[in-house]
Amino acid sequence: MRHRFHCSALFVVCMSLLVSLVLAGCGGTESPSLDTQATANPAVTTESTDHQTAAALASTETRLVPPPEAEAQIPALVTGNTAFAVELLKAARGADTASGKNLVLSPYSLSLALAMTYAGARGETETQMAEALHFALPQEQLHETFNALDRDVMASDAEKILTATSGWVFPTVLGEGAIVPIRPEYLDLLAWNYGAELYRAPGDTEEARQLINAWTAQKTEGLIPQVLPPGSLPGEWTALVLAGVMYLKAPWTYTFPAENTKPAPFYLEDGTTVEVPVMTHDMDYGYAENTVWAAVELPCLGNAGRMSRGDISAVFLLPKQGSLDEAVATTTAEDLQALLADMPREHVAVHLPRFKFESDTKLKEPLKSLGMINLFKGADLSGAYEPGDSTAGDASSGVCVDEVYQGCIIGVDEGGIEAAAASMVVQVAGIGPGEITFDRPFLFLIRHVPTGTILFLGQVMNPMQESS
Template sequence: MSARKIGLLIGLAFALLITACAPLPPQPTPTKPSSGDIIPVRSGKPYRSPANVPETNLQALIEGNTAFALDLYQYLRGEEGNLFYSPYSITLALTMTYAGAAGQTAEAMAQTLHFTLPPEQLHPALNALNQRLTTPPTPPNPEEPPFELHIANALWGQKDEPFRSAFLDLLAENYNAGMQTLDFPADPEGARQRINAWVAEQTRDKIRDLLQPGDITSRTRLVLTNAIYFKAAWRYPFKPEDTREGDFTLLNGQKVRVPMMHLNKELAYAEGEDYQAAALPYAGGDYEMVVLVPTTGQFKAFEQTLTPQRLNEILTRLEPTQLDLTLPRFTYDARLSLKSALEAMGMKIAFDPDRADFTAMSEYPGLFIGNVVHKGFVAVDEAGTEAAAATAVIMERTSMPARSATLRVDRPFIFLIRDRQSQSILFIGRVLRP
């Protein structure tokens, strides 16, 4: 399987490990808050495009990303109901955060995220992978509809926070991420609405309300966001007239009626003692959806064995087969708080106000990750697939202790009265004897 497919393939494949619910009811379009008080802050460094890195670096990055994706799945599979997320979006947001980490915090994040490249190679490699994923095939096939893949990153920082220029430069060069300054203590709700509006815009309005009330507080100092949007038509579309209501058996044995699509086509297929698998190619790009279907009664056991090695074994066994495929049509979204999972996976220090070290991010100490929130959306029908996801890493600061001092004005002193804005001294005096 090519490197280009891997990043999004893992997230899309997991969407089908657990089946769908009914389409969501329509929701009102979010109102975009006024941006009159937003001050964009951009590094003077240009975005690096094209980003040329050794192929070995790309392969090391992709292998690490896959390992993180499957590790995270093992911690999230205990969630009730449907599950859908983009490990690639989460990786991007956390890697931008990693750029501001230092010491043991950076070491813990690198281990959890399965980074094997040093930072000076890691960030350019991720930039190169982004560019590869979003570049259409050359030449494009005029007979197939083009796929859409949009990836965007942004920073939202406290207006008076002394962020380090090296941190901002790195994110500008490798993630095309500029910073917009907000005043979190003065208006946390307005900041939340502004960030949510950006996410909705970048995901074609598919991810709404990524940040819930209470996610942004007066302690927030920085929010690092990633948004990803994917839309592609099937290379071999399902015919709507072939869709019929059919039984879908839940894990508890209960049967429910859902719309079932049907296709008889030569597709990549594999099977083993405890699974069947198929790959459905998309038109206009080098993407596919891989469906992993555990044998009846083996779902939980199959989940537990889904390691990078097992997944690779399944993918390498796919071969062209005349396949009679029945697939449910579905639409749903899912929101996740990733703090507990990431702590359990080895990143606990990054969430610890007393131990986290993000001094490469800001000149002020005390920053730590308050939470990592993620939301995914997926719709699969006869025409193709639409998917979107967004991730926000919320950085907070504990109240810095005030300096302790004692002053007894029990001796002669000098005083002055000045205008703080212009720093003009209006009066000056001396008291030798009160």
């Protein structure tokens, strides 16, 4: 995911993809090799295929208005989502590929894609997913509440905010000759509660991959042109790809004066330093401390006019002492929620590096480390699929999730934030009175203030590092 992007406001973009496989693709016999898959259709050579050229919709149902009682369940859902966000961050940053690198995740985008998967989970698979994702509500209430929460997030007064979901259903599970038929009522549930755009994917998985990536690029303003790499959809085994996308662009309430930006040292965890452009502003910001963190909240502009505080804010967290690893390891979701719950405004001078970077993350192993084991081998997804002829009548239907991909981009400058995310489930020094200087590795999160939902979460290890 290499590209150039410009930022005049805070931006974040993220895409999550879940790829589900059927029958032998779930760990029985080997799938076709990646080299074979990537060259299966030499006539398809471009990523620019328009997703609208896909075949007919797999479901024509549209999103429903959630019942009034769903709104009352949002705090319980957000509490669980926050717990999952903290645990996901710890698991993802502990992976070898993320060690010591910048990282941005969208737990919200991922939760949408996994919740759609969870709608079809039953038995031990359902139990493991509920525990790992901290879903406390019954299935029906959960999906209605996600619908209510997502509508609230989409109604935010940011300059631009978008969430979108889709499902790409392959011939293996849909239409004549389907080996394990997908349940129409499952697809309808995704449309009713998640507004999912549901497509019949072409049988050529390379063509389908390009269609899905084109859909992602369109939804993320071109910032994420590819989440699914070549060979990520195993030929004859691919059953379903579920996608969740988020795009956010939001200017600061208090724009950093460009003339205040000066080069300054940033102290890396290996003891070396790099020179980075540091923005400075002295305003009334939300500020809080506990024994581990000092945190400052930068509000984004609302729709009530100049210098109004809107629904979106960014919180930057600096360890008070020790390394970022030590601070993250001792932090629980309860600690984070308590810190965010009480951030009174104080006159604070903020010194923050300007940064922009992207992350491409495979989340199968981090999710397994959180207890989501069965989903990836021997899954019971019988709420989504009917028993097939080749499954010998067992509940699993022979479908499991092969990999979960997420691609994210974030940019922070004097003007604000812009960010995007795409999740695909295939199937100490610097802190003083009135001043905080982010001159060493720190965490950040972007949240929807009215509900407390964490939309994006990550770490800055080196502001000059643009990809990870």
